[in-house]
Amino acid sequence: MYVCICNAITEKDLKRNPELKKLLGTKCGKCMSRKKMTQAEKYIGQFYCYETKTFMKWSELMNFYDGFNSYCSRMWLDNCDENKHPGSKLLTLIEYKREYHDWLAERYNNNVGFTST
Numbered sequence: 001m002y003v004c005i006c007n008a009i010t011e012k013d014l015k016r017n018p019e020l021k022k023l024l025g026t027k028c029g030k031c032m033s034r035k036k037m038t039q040a041e042k043y044i045g046q047f048y049c050y051e052t053k054t055f056m057k058w059s060e061l062m063n064f065y066d067g068f069n070s071y072c073s074r075m076w077l078d079n080c081d082e083n084k085h086p087g088s089k090l091l092t093l094i095e096y097k098r099e100y101h102d103w104l105a106e107r108y109n110n111n112v113g114f115t116s117t
Contacts, residue, residue: 002065005050007098008094008098008101009023009094013094020094047061049061049064050105051064051105051109052109068105068108071104071107071108072093072097072104073093075096075104075107076091076093076096076097079091079096
């Protein structure tokens with residue numbers, strides 16, 4: 001589950017790299033002001049998806065982020081392959097998602113493949 005959508009940080013990311021806690025709340029701050037949801041609350045009502053600007057059921061939201069994260073990872077790998085030349089700066093996956101988040105979301109929502117420009 002995403003802990004901070006603005007910085008594209010999930011609970012798994014925090015478990016793997018606790019240093020990411022420093023980035024929480026550095027953009028909009030909503031993740032810092034919101035209490036952690038209980039299991040029961042996750043299944044009540046709808047949840048807003050920033051990338052689609054719509055509300056979804058919990059299971060739909062999780063399915064969306066599974067696909068979106070896979071898409072972002074693939075696009076990042078393509079970016080790494082394209083920037084292997086000397087002098088280029090390679091971004092980490094988190095940096096790439098943060099830098100190109102809106103562009104990635106637009107392409108994913110419009111079903112633009114990996115080879116399209």
